Amino acid sequence: MGCGTSFVKYVLFFFNLLVALFGLAVIGIGVAFQLNWTPVKDKLNTTLTVAPWVFIIIGSIMFIIAFFGCCGAIRESHCMVVTYAIFLLVIIIVQVVIAVLMFVYGDTIQASLDKSIEALFKSRSSAGVDKTTDTVINNIQEQFQCCGMDSPTEYGYLSVYPPSCCTSHTFGCTAANANEGCRTVIGRLYNKWNKPIAGVSIGVACIEVVGALFALCLANSIRNMDRRSRY
Template sequence: MGCGTSFVKYVLFFFNLLVALLGLAVIGIGVAFHLNWTAVKEELNTRLTVAPWLFIIVGSIMFIIAFFGCCGAIRESHCMVVTYAIFLLVIIIVQVVIAVLMFVYGDTIQTNLDNSIASLFTKRTSAGVDKATDAVINSIQQQFECCGKDSATTEYGLIGLPASCCPPNSLACTPANAFDGCRPVITKLYNKWNKPIAGVAIGVACIEVVGALFALCLANSIRNMDRRSRY
């Protein structure tokens, strides 16, 4: 058998069961973001609104690939296992490319993020702005615990700060207890997680390479058993 078909089969099955659950979790994150941040997505730059759909698509692909892996391993189907290995190799390449782009073009992504935030606050100060923009800004300030484009005082002055600029239990919202500006807060958050996320993507790709090797090994064992059964 070469690889120990039974051992490889069950290792591959449990590996893909874990991947399937992870895929469902990623889909859940994308759906939650899509449902809870509708107003924010409508106001932010279009290039940044693809995030929830990206999560949903990636999670769906992960689940479909894991399905082929689980079924192929349990049924010992050469075709399904080979299909799974091909899909997995493709997704590995995509993950590595995305991770490299995050490392190389991190500054460009950060610039687009800064411009989107600045554009949102600029839109609110323009004439004829609707209440939806105010609601979006208040939501961002609450979610990210930030205040104003660059700071509370430059955006709102010394008085008239919205309640979203301060912690929920504050008796009064003043510049003394207001959050930092949204651009520096979100930029700091992006810089904190950009490279770790890219690193995790590469790490997961390395684990998936092991899964692809197990799949190819199992496919070879299944083919050899089929050949022996014919003679």
């Protein structure tokens, strides 16, 4: 039978079952952000607002590819398994390209992020500022434990700052316990996770290469069995 057809079939099936579940989880994250963080997306009016759709599209592609892999493995369909292998190879190439871009153009991505933060905080000081802007900024300051665009002093030299500016404000938020500027904190987080995420992407691509090899091996075995059955 070559390649241990039964073994390869079940390994490929369970591998793609996990990929399908992961794809659904990624879709769920994208949908949740799209539905629950509309104010944030509206205020960060840059290319970064496509992030939820990127999650949804990637999750959908992962699910479709996993579907071909699962069905092709169980039904021993040469066409579906080959289609799955081709899709997987394309995804591997895309992942590696994205990882390389994150390594090479990390500074450009960070610059775009800085501009988004700057535009958001500057809109607070404009005449047309609304409550939504304040809510978004306060949420960002609470989640990232930061204060102001570059420093708390952007709120003026007040005796008490907004509660979102301090991690702990039991006795009031003052200059003594206010957090760092948001651009500094978010930039530091980006620098911390940019390369690890790119590295994980390449690592996942390596695992997917193994899946593609299993798929090609199974496809070859199925084709050989079909040839034998004709004679």
